[in-house]
Amino acid sequence: MELNLRKSYIAWTSLLAIAPFFFWGTAMVAMKGVIPNTTPLFMAGVRLVPAGLLVLGYAALSGRPQPKSGLGWLWIGIFALLDGAMFQSFLAQGLVRTGAGLGSVIIDSQPLAVALLSSWLFGEIIGLWGWLGLGLGIIGISLIGLPDQWFIGLFQGETISFSFSWLGLLNSGELLMLLASLSMAVGTVTIRFVSRYADPVVATGWHMILGGIPLFVLSGFWESDQWSHLNLEGWLNLSYATVFGSAIAYGVFFYLASKSNLTSLSALTFLTPVFALTFGNLFLSEILSPLQWLGVSLTLVSIYLINQREKIAQHLQKLQSSKDSSTLAESTSNQ
Template identity: 80%
Template sequence: MELNLRKSYIAWSSIFAIAPFFLWGTAMVAMKGVIPNTTPLFMAGVRLLPAGLLVLLIAIGLGRPQPNSWRAWLWIGIFALLDGTMFQGFLAEGLVRTGAGLGSVIIDSQPLAVALMSSWLFGEVIGLWGWLGLGLGMIGISLIGLPDEWFIHLFQGQTISFSFSWLGLFDSGEWLMFLASLSMAVGTVTIRMVSRHADPIVATGWHMVLGGLPLFLGSALWESNQWTQIHLEGWLSLTYATVFGSAIAYGIFFYLASKSNLTSLSSLTFLTPVFALTFGNLFLAEVLSPLQWLGVCLTLVSIYLINQREKLAQQLEKLGSSKSLVQPTTNQ
């Protein structure tokens, strides 16, 4: 009986941990048809502020305590700036300036930054298997998101040309997506400090509300026709992205980030493009190439290596110890 309960607990814990990345991936599929009919800052604000209000209502219903010190509000403000305004703003602006595949690769590279910062700030051990997993994860999401032609040219020894200009840096979608990735990585690490002074679920709700206000302000100042071309299907997609892709996903993610190993949790971000591709294939008839399937496989292997890195290291150490205990016999 106890063994069955433990297995059930592990299964539900795994589903709970994977849920944010499933919701983010499916939300990206839902948003694909809306992006051409709206403006980036308005879209970012819609995904953030209403979702934050929903999280706060749920927190009040659960009896979660509200922030009651200036330190709590200071950390929530920093959290809101980093993971709210900056992440969503850079992400939305980057999406309209770069391809979805390349943008996804850049965004989903943030586990590398989280691993480095977690190792430095909190002493989390990455180890050989962890670094190997992170490397395979980067290769995997690159195969998923980047054009197949790039890899074909690379295998054939041909060069790939890139254009770059410092003057047009902030017009570069790739640079904006990199800033979004870095903002989310720093925000993920920041939740550890936030949770020392405030309830993590309440802090998540407030950071979405406070982070969404500047996005709506920027939209009012610099954008026009934000919603005039959005039809019913588009509003339904925005609603899904707001409720499931933001409120529920961020609530679960930052609750887990306040308590669990950040390197292991963040590595699950590699699943986001896998879910996006899978549901894009199911609902939008998008076809995966052989290289993308290889990327999916490498991504899954990378997540296993990162999350099992301590067990793998212990098994390798035991194997080495057992071999050293076996003394070779010699003929007298």
């Protein structure tokens, strides 16, 4: 009985850990048809403020305490600036200026930054197998998101030329996506400090509201026709992205981030483009190329290596110790 309960608990926690990335991936699919009919800052605000209200409503119903100290509100403000206003604004503006594939590769490379920050700040051990997994994850999402022609050309010995200018870099979507990725990475690490002074679920709700309000203000100044072209389907897609892709996904993710190993949890971000591609194939008839399927496979292998890195290292160490003992015993018997 106890064994069955433990298995059920492990299965439930595994599903809970994967849920944010499933919802983020499927929310991207839901929003693909919405982006041309709205504006980026308005869309980012819609994803944050209503979702924050939902999270705070859940927190109130579950009896979670509101922040009481000035330090708590200070850390929530920093959290809101980094993961709310900066991440969502950079992401929304970057989507307008870069391709979705390249943009997703840059965004989903943030586990590298999280791993480095977590190792430096919290002493999390990455190890050989963790670094191998992170490397495979980057290769995997690159195969998923970047054009096949790039890799085919590299395999055939061709060189890819890039035109570069500092002005072009400052106005590029790639730079905005990189800034979005770094903002999310630092925001993910920040939740550890936030949770010392405030409930992580409550902090997540407030950071969405405090980070989303400036986006609505900026949208009012700089954008027009934010919702005039949205139909019922568009509002339903935005609602899905808000409720599931923001409220539930962010609430679960940052709750786990306040308690779990950040390197292992953040590595699951590699699943986001996998879910986006899979459901894009099911609902939007998007076809995956053989290289993209290879990328999906490498991504899954990378997640396994990162999350099982300590067990793999311990198992190999035991095998090596057993081998050394056998060698020593054989040498002794020969003498």
